Amino acid sequence: MENFGTNSHQAPAGADLIKDGADQTFMTDVIEPSKDVPVLVDFWAPWCGPCRQLGPTIERAVSKAGGKVKLVKVNIDENPGIAGQLRIQSIPAVIAFKDGQPVDGFMGALPESQVNDFINRMTGEVSEEEVTALVERAQEALDQGDLGGAAQDFATALQMDKDNAEALAGMARVHLAGGDPVQAKAILDNAPETLKSAPAIAAVRASMELAGEAQDAPEVSEAEAAVHRTPDAGTWHALGRARLGAGDMDGAAEALLELIAMDRDYDDAAARQLLLRVFESAGAGSELAKNGRRRLSSILFS
Known part of the structure; x- marks a missing residue:
């Protein structure tokens, strides 16, 4: 295989892009070139079956990238030093270097x-569909209580598209779900100005405000018992706030709609304003918001 040229980031596919590396030449093979384009280091060994499967695959992918990424193949039997420093414990292992530093791998x-997806991520060439799929998978993980999985996918989506409002909002929701509202607020406060008014960001802020609204709310069981005893506007309001405190936005909306149907101007329409914030927190496109607004309109204009 040929060695890298000094200006090979513009080279055609297959030229000066793939080479065998060694511990002694790692600086010139990987570190220096990675200041121009990402360099993938494939750690392998002749006795490794999966390595023989990955080798041709990654070489094709690098060649197709047309000079936007380079590949260095390191036989760990002959060159154990760098693999040991990077704590490579299983092969094949591919580590991507940018600006002289390891930044990602698989x-x-x-x-x-x-x-190909991995290379696209390293070169900044990702499709909107890829990012959307990651965000959707992260949201599913969050809904199922898998905070670690959600955080990993939201973070990857942000690496691929740092201005993705849904991914940024998702990271904030992960911290909220993990009981760290301070970090959630920091994420939102540090968002680019162009994103701060995005619906996804606004929805998280509304969720944080709602959490404060429910701080002194009664227990749900206590509030439900009060509604059964005396089903008036005050007890329905307390039940709505109690359900908010428990994270049950659907139940909270139901209680507040019952209240508004009973007394639409209760407490200077405070319940109506709280209900609108519940809709905002759920997201304008959510079933909760869409169905709830229809019911609210029916109550107010009947």
Whole structure:
């Protein structure tokens, strides 16, 4: 295989892009070139079956990238030093270097489509569909209580698109769910100005405000018992706030709608304003917001 040229980031596919590396030449093979373009280091060994599967796949993917990324293949049997420093414990292992530093990687013989996705992420060439799919998967993980999985996917989406409001809002929601509202607020406060008015960001802020609204609310069981005893506007209001405190936005909306149907001007329409904030927190496109607004309109204009 050929060595890198000094200005090979503009080279055609297959030229000066793939080479065998060694511990002694790691600086010139990887660190220095990575200041111009990402360099992938494939740690492998001749006895490793998955390595033989990944090798041709990653070489094809790098060649297709047309000079936007380079590949250095390191046989760990002959060159154990760098692998040891990077704590490579399983092969094949691919580590991506940018600006002289390891920034990402993967293990195992991934299919070519996933290798291409990895290269696209390293070169900044990602599709909107890829980011959307990651955000959706992260949201599903968050809904299922998998905070670690959600955080990882939201973070990856932000690496691919740092201005993705849904991913940024998702990271804030992960911290809220983990009981760290301070970090959630910091994420929102540090968002680019162009994103601060995005619906997803506004929805998280509304969720944080609602959490404060419910701080001194009664227990849900206590509030439900009060409604059964005396179903008036005050007890329905207390039940709505109690359900908010428990994270039950659907139940909170139901209680507040019952209240408004009973007394639409209760407490200077405070319940109506609280209900609108529940809709905002759920998101304008959510079923809760869409169905709730229809019911609210029916109550107010009947």
